[in-house]
């Protein structure tokens with residue numbers, strides 16, 4: 463493995479891939495592409511068509527630092543500072559979870575109801591509890607032009623990131639943030655309440671993959687003793703903030719379907735949909751009020 467990175471695009475990519483593979487990175491080819499592209503400002507097409515293209519020295523230095531961080535175990539999107547979600551580029555910060563593809567299942571699950579509501583009423587008010595980067599709310603706002611959303615989080619740093627993302631996407635006029643412990647400071651009524659709450663039981667946090675445990679904020683992961691605490695709060699308190707015609711959509715851990723369903727049924731909801739992620743795991747439950 464060369465200490466000094468090559469100065470032309472093709473050999474640079476090859477060496478980046480070798481360094482990551484030697485360190486045991488799971489997908490060295492993809493991560494090498496992502497880091498080289500981002501820090502050199504080049505494209506994959508250029509790398510294929512013009513492998514002898516010279517890369518600027520400052521870009522090579524930045525790629526060297528990025529590769530060392532990746533070799534040390536930092537997730538590739540933390541190094542890039544952003545991650546794609548539902549086709550949107552979302553900035554990350556230390557206070558935000560990296561939005562995951564599994565969560566796109568929640569967006570897909572609630573989208574038909576949000577669209578139909580906006581068409582029927584000319585508006586759809588969405589409350590995104592534990593908004594993080596704003597991923598769920600912003601994806602819904604992009605897809606439903608008649609919708610407005612409030613992103614709630616207890617982490618002020620996450621809300622600042624969510625609002626920056628809304629501004630970058632041109633959605634700031636339809637998105638607001640609220641620093642609140644779940645519903646504590648929420649007012650008004652909503653057609654959709656969406657949440658991907660922390661759902662890992664506290665005792666399991668230490669056994670998570672290194673990249674998750676060491677780089678995602680524990681506030682975004684830790685769901686209390688049995689991982690169900692946030693669902694109990696949401697099920698118990700959501701009714702006061704819902705319109706009669708409404709849906710509550712929650713992401714769940716893949717073993718939590720029955721327990722979360724029971725919590726919502728006991729709180730006066732009816733299950734209106736269950737959705738699996740791309741891996742075939744139970745991932746999203748959608749509820750409506752049993753007696754609106």
Ligand SMILES: C[S@@+](CC[C@H](N)C(=O)[O-])C[C@H]1O[C@@H](n2cnc3c(N)ncnc32)[C@H](O)[C@@H]1O
Nearest residue numbers: 561592593594615616617643644658659660682
């Ligand atoms: C699993 S992350 C989900 C982030 C984002 N919605 C997504 O899907 O990528 C859970 C979020 O809930 C927030 N959170 C944790 N406890 C909270 C509380 N008591 N009140 C409001 N938000 C909370 C965390 O800060 C974190 O942003």
